[in-house]
Each structure stands twice: as C-alpha cells, then as structure tokens.
Amino acid sequence: MKRSLLLYFVFIGFFACLIWLVIDSGKNLKPIAGLSLTTEQTLHKTVENNSTTTENLWQQYLHNIKSPLGLLLLQIITILVVSKLFGTLISKVRQPSVIGEMLAGIFLGPSIIGFIFPSFSAFLFPAGSLNNLQFLSQIGLAFFMFIIGMELDIDKLKDKAHSAVVISHTSIIFPYFLGVLVSYFLYEQFAPANVSFLSFALFMGIAVSITAFPVLAKILQERGLTKTSMGTLVIVCAAFDDVTAWCILATVIAIVRAGSIINALFTIVLASVFVLLMFYAVRPWIKKISNKQANSKHLNKTFVVIAFFVLLFSAFLTEAIGIHALFGAFLAGVIMPHKSNVKVQLMEKIEDVSTLLLLPLFFAFTGLRTQIGLLNEGHLWIACGLIIFMAVLGKFGGSTVAAKLTGQSWKDSLSIGALMNTRGLMELIVLNIGYDLKILSSTLFAIMVIMALSTTFMTGPLLDIINYLFREKKVPINPKEF
Numbered sequence: 001m002k003r004s005l006l007l008y009f010v011f012i013g014f015f016a017c018l019i020w021l022v023i024d025s026g027k028n029l030k031p032i033a034g035l036s037l038t039t040e041q042t043l044h045k046t047v048e049n050n051s052t053t054t055e056n057l058w059q060q061y062l063h064n065i066k067s068p069l070g071l072l073l074l075q076i077i078t079i080l081v082v083s084k085l086f087g088t089l090i091s092k093v094r095q096p097s098v099i100g101e102m103l104a105g106i107f108l109g110p111s112i113i114g115f116i117f118p119s120f121s122a123f124l125f126p127a128g129s130l131n132n133l134q135f136l137s138q139i140g141l142a143f144f145m146f147i148i149g150m151e152l153d154i155d156k157l158k159d160k161a162h163s164a165v166v167i168s169h170t171s172i173i174f175p176y177f178l179g180v181l182v183s184y185f186l187y188e189q190f191a192p193a194n195v196s197f198l199s200f201a202l203f204m205g206i207a208v209s210i211t212a213f214p215v216l217a218k219i220l221q222e223r224g225l226t227k228t229s230m231g232t233l234v235i236v237c238a239a240f241d242d243v244t245a246w247c248i249l250a251t252v253i254a255i256v257r258a259g260s261i262i263n264a265l266f267t268i269v270l271a272s273v274f275v276l277l278m279f280y281a282v283r284p285w286i287k288k289i290s291n292k293q294a295n296s297k298h299l300n301k302t303f304v305v306i307a308f309f310v311l312l313f314s315a316f317l318t319e320a321i322g323i324h325a326l327f328g329a330f331l332a333g334v335i336m337p338h339k340s341n342v343k344v345q346l347m348e349k350i351e352d353v354s355t356l357l358l359l360p361l362f363f364a365f366t367g368l369r370t371q372i373g374l375l376n377e378g379h380l381w382i383a384c385g386l387i388i389f390m391a392v393l394g395k396f397g398g399s400t401v402a403a404k405l406t407g408q409s410w411k412d413s414l415s416i417g418a419l420m421n422t423r424g425l426m427e428l429i430v431l432n433i434g435y436d437l438k439i440l441s442s443t444l445f446a447i448m449v450i451m452a453l454s455t456t457f458m459t460g461p462l463l464d465i466i467n468y469l470f471r472e473k474k475v476p477i478n479p480k481e482f
Helices: 001-030 040-055 057-065 067-092 097-108 118-124 129-153 161-190 197-207 213-222 229-258 261-291 301-321 323-333 341-369 378-405 410-418 426-438 442-457 459-469
Strands: none
Touching: 001 378, 040 097, 040 426, 057 067, 057 197, 067 118, 067 129, 067 261, 067 341, 097 213, 097 341, 097 410, 097 426, 097 442, 129 213, 129 301, 129 323, 129 341, 129 426, 161 197, 161 229, 161 378, 161 442, 197 229, 197 261, 197 426, 197 459, 213 229, 213 410, 213 426, 229 261, 229 426, 261 301, 261 323, 301 341, 301 410, 323 442, 341 426, 378 410, 426 442
8 A cells, every 4th residue: 555655646646747847848948930939929919818817707707608609508508497486386277387488488588687687687698609509499499209209199099080080170179260260360560571361261260279299188187087098088089189280380480481372382382292102112111121120128229329320310301301301300209119118218218308408498598489478568468368269269279069969968068178289398399390480579479478378377377277167066965764
C-alpha cells in the first residue's frame, strides 16, 4: 500500500515537473510574423481579458447561458419543472396530467408569463431560439405517434368493428360537416391571406372532429372502465376515429400543399402506394424478424435499429410525399408486431423519453404560439364560444346518437359521447400542423387551443354527471319483511 502510494506521488510529481519546465521554457517564444496579432488587436484582447476576469465576469456567465446549447438546456429544465408542477396540481382535481402539461405551455407563453414578465420571457424564450424547441418537439411527436400506432392492434378491431365503425364515422362526419359550416362564417375574418376557402373549410372540419385516443385511454384506465363492454367499445371507436381522421388529415394536407386538385390526386396516389407497401411488404418482413425472438426476454439491438429505421424512413417518405412526417411515424407503429413481447419491450424503450421529456416541449412550444391576448374584443369570444359549442355538439351529440342507434343504453351512449369529445394532445398536433401550413391565423389558433382545452377538461365532469343521473337507486329495506 505504502509502496503504491509512493510510486503514485513520484510518477505524478515527475511529469508535473516536466510540464512546468516545458511551459517555463516557452515563455519567451513568439509566433511567426505572418500569424502575429497587430498591436491594436493585442491591446484589445488584453483589455478584453482583463475586463472579463475583473468587472464583467457575470456578463461572461450570462453570455454562456445565452449560447444556443445553454439556452436550450435552460428552456428544457424550466419546461419540465413547470409541466410536472401543473400536472401534479391538475391530477388533484381528477383530471389527466396531460391537461396540466397543456396548461403549463399556455402559462409559459405570451398569454401569462409573457404578459406579466415580458423581459424575463424575452430572455428565456427569444424568438430565435424557438426553432430548436420546434425540432425537438417534432421528434418527440414522431416517437409519440409511433407509440400510438403500436397501441392499435388491427386484428382486435374486427371484433367490434360493426358498431365501432358506425359510431366512429358518425362522430367524424357530423362534426366535420359542422366544422365546414362554421368555416363559412369565419373565413373572411379569420383566414390568413392567400388561403383558399377549400383548404380552410377542409381543415376546420378535421380540427373539430378529432378524438384524443391516448387521453381517452388514460381516463378509462383511471376510472377502471377498460375491461367493461362500454370501455372496450369506446377504445375501438377511438382507434377507428384516429385512423380515419389521420387519413383525412393526410388528404387535406396533400390538397393544401399541392395547390391544385390534380397535384393533390397525384400525392394521394403516391400515399396509397406507400401505405400498401408498408402493409404488404414491410409488415411481413418485420413480423418475420420479430418471430425469431418472440420468446426472448431482451430485445435484440439489431431489431431495435431496424424498428427505428422503419420509423424514421417512413416519416421521411410521408414528409417527402407531402402528407406530413407524423402520418408516416403513425403508420410505422401500426405495422409493428403485436402478438409477442416485442411490442412491450419496444414501447418501453421509446415511451419514457417521448412522453416524459419531449412531449412537454411540444406543449410549451404550442403555448408559446398561443396568444390569448389577441381575443381582446367581445365578438372574438362569441366566435370562440360558437366553435366550442359546434365542436361539442358534433362529437358529443353525434357519438351519443350513433351509439344509441347501435343498441347501447342511454348511459353508455352518453358516456361514449363524452369520451369521444375528448381532444387533448391530438387536437394540438392537428392545430400546429394547420398553423405551420398557414391555414390558421394567430387569433384562430388561440381560439382552437381554447376549444381543445375546454373539450378535454369537460370529459371528467361530464362522466361524473352521467354517472350521477344514472346511479342505481337503493331500495329501502322494509322492517316488516323480517
């Protein structure tokens, strides 16, 4: 022990002395003339160094914080802390934590923090830094849509396909019609310049007819309804709703980006060929690879690489075709194997990073875009109320009537309607796509975000009211019977 310690000090001391000798010998060295600094540059550099080490040390640290990486890390830390705080608070009132994260994004944006502390907001979220947040949030959304796709087992959807398709498609077509109808009255005032009424109306239709599959599933899980007949049916309805809505959205995006019906049809044909290839070429290949490790406890790294490659390449192709990368990520998840532990292990590797780290960035980015202060006149709030009313009437009313017509009880029908009215995260994804495509103005974007929050927040209270109205009445015990 002593010998080792002695050798350690001798070894370190010997090379430390050599380093000092080299540095001491080099004090008098000068760079060659061609690379030397001018007198003015040398003087400026000396003053700058002296200033940094004495008076402006704090400014140097501030400069480091404002570097792209330093600012991004500070933004992520702030977003995660505030999102966790709001998620915990909102869960206290029996609401999904995702609503708290959505509210956290609004809180950090110009509507609250930007209004109360504008200088702090400008420091933490300068306009030039938002691109970095957007890129990270888009990657998080691609992973999230991949997970949503994996949660859809197409084979299991066949069991309740008849009732589910009727309810799901009615809950899309009716609010879609209402969305197109209300767009007729909103177009002149709210549509951005150079946006055709066709693009505006088609997008407004899909914006009020979406259902948030993940939020709905979480509500069912928290209320212990996943194993009930109604819970199973509404999960299948939401699954069909998601698939259908994303196909419609892809078509709408193709029409908007293509600029003409002929170009849009060409884009739709390419997208259809891509979908067929994914299902009839890529899916069997993935299934064959996964079957080789169906009973393995640990997922093979090669398969993980292949899964990520399919995810990224599918997202790239759909973005290149013109129907948005998120559709490709969703489709990549759908074709992943469902009958083995591969699905579970693959989701475990992606879900935590996506939902806990990257999705809060998306909520914050959406909040930074949302300017509720733009709704500064009474008629704008009237328009907001009208859109919320039409959205609720379309999804809640349409789903309830369709469920009743398929033979469900009034309690289950109303519960299905309340659950299908949940929009949450999926609505925000759609709205951000519309905002990026310049279909939605800043004012209309803020109104639609309020609609998404309102319809998601009302789901829990609506279910409580329905349960109260249809509660089982206890029959009083007659003592004379005993």
